[in-house]
Amino acid sequence: MKLTLKIWRQANATAKGSMKTYPIEDIEGDMSFLEMLDVLNEDLINKGEEPVVFDHDCREGICGSCSLQINGEPHGPDRLVTTCQLHMRMFNDGDTIVIEPFRAKAFPVIKDLMVDRSSFDRIQQAGGYVSVNTSGNTIDANATPVQKENADDAFYAATCIGCGACVAACKNASAMLFTSAKVSQYALLPQGQVEAATRVLNMVEQMDKEGFGNCTNTGACEIECPKGISLENIARMNREYLKASLQG
Amino acid sequence: MGILSASIAKKVAMALSGLFLVFFLAQHFTINLSSVIDPETFNNWSHFMGTNGLVQFVLQPVLILGVIFHFVMGIVLEIQNRNARAISYKSYKGSKNSTWASRNMIISGLVILAFLGLHFYDFWVPEIVYKYVDVKEAVEDRYFIELVHKFESPVRTGLYCLAFVLLMFHLWHGFASSFQSVGFNNKYSKALQGFTKLYAILIPAGFIFIALYHHFNQLPH
Ligand code: SF4
Ligand code: FES
Numbered sequence: 001m002k003l004t005l006k007i008w009r010q011a012n013a014t015a016k017g018s019m020k021t022y023p024i025e026d027i028e029g030d031m032s033f034l035e036m037l038d039v040l041n042e043d044l045i046n047k048g049e050e051p052v053v054f055d056h057d058c059r060e061g062i063c064g065s066c067s068l069q070i071n072g073e074p075h076g077p078d079r080l081v082t083t084c085q086l087h088m089r090m091f092n093d094g095d096t097i098v099i100e101p102f103r104a105k106a107f108p109v110i111k112d113l114m115v116d117r118s119s120f121d122r123i124q125q126a127g128g129y130v131s132v133n134t135s136g137n138t139i140d141a142n143a144t145p146v147q148k149e150n151a152d153d154a155f156y157a158a159t160c161i162g163c164g165a166c167v168a169a170c171k172n173a174s175a176m177l178f179t180s181a182k183v184s185q186y187a188l189l190p191q192g193q194v195e196a197a198t199r200v201l202n203m204v205e206q207m208d209k210e211g212f213g214n215c216t217n218t219g220a221c222e223i224e225c226p227k228g229i230s231l232e233n234i235a236r237m238n239r240e241y242l243k244a245s246l247q248g
Numbered sequence: 249m250g251i252l253s254a255s256i257a258k259k260v261a262m263a264l265s266g267l268f269l270v271f272f273l274a275q276h277f278t279i280n281l282s283s284v285i286d287p288e289t290f291n292n293w294s295h296f297m298g299t300n301g302l303v304q305f306v307l308q309p310v311l312i313l314g315v316i317f318h319f320v321m322g323i324v325l326e327i328q329n330r331n332a333r334a335i336s337y338k339s340y341k342g343s344k345n346s347t348w349a350s351r352n353m354i355i356s357g358l359v360i361l362a363f364l365g366l367h368f369y370d371f372w373v374p375e376i377v378y379k380y381v382d383v384k385e386a387v388e389d390r391y392f393i394e395l396v397h398k399f400e401s402p403v404r405t406g407l408y409c410l411a412f413v414l415l416m417f418h419l420w421h422g423f424a425s426s427f428q429s430v431g432f433n434n435k436y437s438k439a440l441q442g443f444t445k446l447y448a449i450l451i452p453a454g455f456i457f458i459a460l461y462h463h464f465n466q467l468p469h
Contacts, residue, residue: 213332239431
């Protein structure tokens with residue numbers, strides 16, 4: 001296939017960026033979107049130009065580092081896949097593809113298509129953990145029975161890879177889906193109860209501090225999330241938050 | 249903003265004030281509907297609402313504060329949310345993942361707010377002047393005639409209908425959304441959503457019907 005790429009180029013965090021157009025040829029449907037960008041970068045390097053910077057690591061949909069707003073949607077037009085899992089067969093010969101970084105005040109651009117998502121790390125650090133005594137008498141996790149449905153829901157919440165597509169898709173750049181997945185993962189398990197109240201309060205406080213927008217329940221996050229994280233998690237976080245606030 | 253500084257606190261406050269207004273709307277609709285069925289009932293109810301102390305001096309101020317809170321908060325949220333994405337996308341396909349109604353609550357909301365301005369000017373202000381400024385005598389059967397007169401103008405009737413269409417959109421997203429905001433999302437949510445969507449269509453459609461009914465059924469001169 002022959003394609004026209006319109007890519008956001010920005011030299012560094014403070015530079016003013018702009019969209020640049022690149023024609024590209026010999027793209028096959030079996031290539032992943034990132035492989036297509038590899039082809040472009042090889043081309044650019046051969047011509048002595050600066051390659052396009054983008055985030056990636058595992059290239060199999062588990063690390064959450066690939067991002068990219070592709071034709072107006074995070075991770076592109078396909079559902080339940082990350083950018084690295086997106087196949088070029090989703091596009092047609094002659095298409096123009098617009099590629100932008102995930103946009104949010106809390107995700108500043110580092111260079112080109114790479115953004116700084118450390119705001120997510122700080123939300124995690126604010127409470128996304130359980131304290132376990134490791135002094136030698138650690139309790140086996142399996143010794144604590146967990147109801148099947150709760151175990152399943154906690155597991156699904158835990159499949160969030162922290163990619164940030166929820167923020168990128170949201171018209172308010174809200175991080176509620178991510179944060180709620182991290183809160184839910186523990187709220188559903190007995191091991192998470194000890195710190196339940198402080199966890200949700202601290203994580204939401206950190207989320208607000210980072211400058212994410214307010215959730216207005218458009219549901220865009222759930223649709224665009226590569227892991228299918230459900231809006232039920234947001235409702236659960238709202239409940240947990242109310243409960244924790246009322247406890248004082 | 250104190251306790252309303254946290255995003256979830258704002259969200260819950262928005263939902264609760266919205267639910268309160270939805271409840272009020274049903275009550276308002278019921279009274280209006282009586283004007284189509286039986287003018288006398290409409291006059292009786294209107295007279296009661298207009299003269300009852302509890303309604304006038306407790307419920308009415310609460311309602312007005314509720315409306316003000318809801319739209320001030322809506323505007324604050326909109327500003328904060330716009331700031332959360334300082335640089336906007338060149339290409340953004342919101343229609344692929346969300347409804348128009350959900351993404352444009354500020355637009356439907358502002359239209360409804362403008363309508364409320366007109367509505368207050370039409371009914372509330374004359375009513376307050378009549379009762380508390382001119383202190384005229386209570387006439388129990390004036391309400392129906394006043395109401396029908398208002399709908400003589402095709403422009404006003406048209407503006408009312410337009411606002412009700414936008415109200416439909418606002419309720420379509422807002423009513424269901426408020427349950428999610430207060431943390432209600434379980435096996436009953438589907439049924440509840442069905443109810444909210446039905447409500448979102450039927451109540452504004454009913455208001456449109458009433459406005460058109462009075463427009464086309466003028467009093468004999
Ligand atoms: S909730 Fe989904 S979209 Fe958001 S960070 Fe987690 S995996 Fe990515
Ligand atoms: S590169 Fe790891 S999820 Fe895409």
